Amino acid sequence: MELRAWCAALCAGTMGLAGCGGDSGSGQDIGSPGASGGGFTGGGASGQGGDAFGRGGGILGAGVGGANGGIGSHGEGSTGCEHIDVVFAVDNSRSMHEEKESLREIVFPAFARALLDIEGLTDFRAAVLDACPLPANFHARGASTEDCSFQSGEPWMDSSSTNITGEFGCAADIYSGDAQCSGEDDDEQPVSAIAASLEAPFSTGDNAGFLRQDALLVVVAITDEDEQPVPSQPPQALHDRIVAAKGDAKNVVFLGIGGRSACEGAYGSAEQADTLQAIADTFTADERGFFWDLCEGRLEDGLTNALTAIRDACMEFVPVPN
Template sequence: MLRAAALVTLASLALSACSDDGGGRASATAAIVSGVGTLPQTSEDATSTAAPTSTGEAAGTSASATEDEATSAVDPSGASGPKFDIGETPDAGPPPPPKACLKVDLLFVVDNSASMKNEQDNLVASFPGFVQEIQQQLEDAESLHIGVVATDKYDGNESPCGVLGGLITRTSGSNSSKATCGPYVSGQRYMTEQDDLASKFACAAQVGTAGDSNEKPLQAALRALGPELGQPGQCNEGFVREDALLVLVVITDEEEDGSSGDPPDWFNELVALKGGVETNIVTLALIGPENPECASAAEVAYRIVEFAEMFTYGSIGQICADSFQPFFHDAIAVIDQACENFVPPG
C-alpha cells in the first residue's frame, strides 16, 4: 500500500510539471502507469488489486469472506495451525499368516500284555524329556492334550469306561501303578500342560501286564479317537480336537494281529477322523523291528510298519532299545515339520 501511494504522488507531480501541454501530460502519465505495471507485485499488492467492489460495505464483506476461507483452508474447525492432506492411510499389507498348529493331541497306546513291564518302565522314564522337548520346540503351541489307552478292554478303569479305547484314569493288575491317576486339571480323562505331567503320565502309562495277549493296538487307537467315545458325557469327551495336530504313539512288542481290518483300512479310517488331511497326523511306533540293533525277543510288527509308512510324518523305533529317549528326541523334528505344515480345518 505504501508503494502505491508513492506512485500516485509521483504521477501528480509529473502532471503538474506538464500542465502547459495536454499532450505531454498524457504521455507522461502513460509512461508512469506503464512503469508501475512492470514492478513486481508483493502479497500486499496482490491483495490491493483484487476485484473492485461497489461499496465499502461490500469490500468489508469480501475481506471477511476471504479470511473465513483462509481459516477454513487451515482447519474446518477453526483451529490454528496448518492442515496437511496426507491422503489415505498407507496400506500395512496383508495380515501375517496364522500360526501353524496351536494345539497338539497326543495319544499313547500302551501294550498291557504279560511281556511289557520293562517297556512300560522305559516309556515312563523317557516321557518327561519327550514332552519337555515338544513344549520347547513347538513354542507357539498353546495347548496339549495327552491320553493313554491300553491294547484291550481295560479293567482298571471305573465303569463305564473300562472299555477298549477308554482313556485311562485308574490302573490295576500286575505291575501297574495301582493308583487313581486323576482327577486331571482338565476335569476330563486326559492330561494337559496344566498337570504335573511327569507324575500323572507315570501313573497312567503303567497299565500293568495283566492284559489280553491278543493285543488290538490300532483298534484301540481308532476307538479312542472316534466319535462314539468322544460324544458329550462319554469317556473321551473333549480329547480329540478338530484343529489340533494328532500324534499317535503305539508301543507294543507283538505283531498286530488282533485288530480287525488291515493297514490300509486303519490308515483310511484314521485319516477320515482328521477330516481327510493325512498330513495333520504323526505316527510314532515303538515296535519289534525288522532288523534289530538290540537284543530283542519282540515279534516283528510288519503290519504296524506298513501302516506307519503310509503317513508323510511317521517314525519307527525299536522297542528293545535301552532307552526310548533317543527315538523321541529324533521324533521331535518330525512333529515340528508336521506342525509347520498343519492345515487348519475348513
C-alpha cells in the same frame, strides 16, 4: 543316563530346534536304517553328524533343518498349530514290563517337557490307553493307582498341569482292568485301540472333547509283538480311520514302536512287527509316518526323533473345517 541329565539334554536340544530360523546345517534324510539295522525310518531331515541329543548337530541340535532345509516361516496357505493332541497306546502284556518301566521313569516325563519347548506351541493334551480296543476309553488311572488325579479333571493330561511329569508317570503304569479282550493276541492292537478311541461311541462318550479341530494329532503305538487287528483289517484301513478324525493326513503324525525283526533286545524279546511297520509306511507319503526298532532299545530316542516330525507338521498345519 540319569533322568535329570537326560531331560536337560533333550529339552535343550528341542529349544535349539524350535528357536532357530533361516539356514540350517547341510541336511540329510532320516531314512531307512544302515547296514547295522538301525531303528528310525521316516521323513524329515537333520543336520550332518551328531546324535539324538544334539551333540554335533544331530536330530535336536544346532544345524537341524526341516524337510526343505531350515526352519523358516509357515508354508504358503498354512497357519501353523498352537495345540497338539497326543494319544499313546501301549501293549500291556507281561512281556512289556521293561518297556513300561522305561516309559514311566524316563520317556513320558521327558517327552512332556520337550513338547513344552516347541516354539509357538500354546499347550498339549495327552491320553493313554492299553492295546485292547474294547473299551477304547482313555485311562485316568494306573494299574496300581486308582486315580492319577489329572489336574485337567478329564481322562487326559493337560500341559497346564503343575504335575505333568507325575501324571505321565502314573498313566504309564498301564491299566487294562476293564479290557474285554480275551488275552489271546487280541489285546495287542495298539493302532486299532487308537483308531477306536477317536471314533464313536468312545469319541462321543468318555473321550468326548479330547480332539480339537485346531490341534495337530500325534499317535504313538507301542508293542513287543505286532498289531493284530480283530477283525482283520489292512494297514490302509487303519490309516484311514485315524486320518478321518482329523480330515487330512498331514494333520496326523504316526509313530510305531516295535521289533523290526524278532530279537532279544534291550527290553527282552520282541517279535517282528510287520503289520505295525506297514501301518507306519502308509503315513510316509506325507512325511508323517515313523517306525522305531524296539530291538535297538532307547525308547526315548524314538520319541526324540518324532519331535522333528511334530515340529514340521505343526509348521504346515491347516485346520480342516468340520
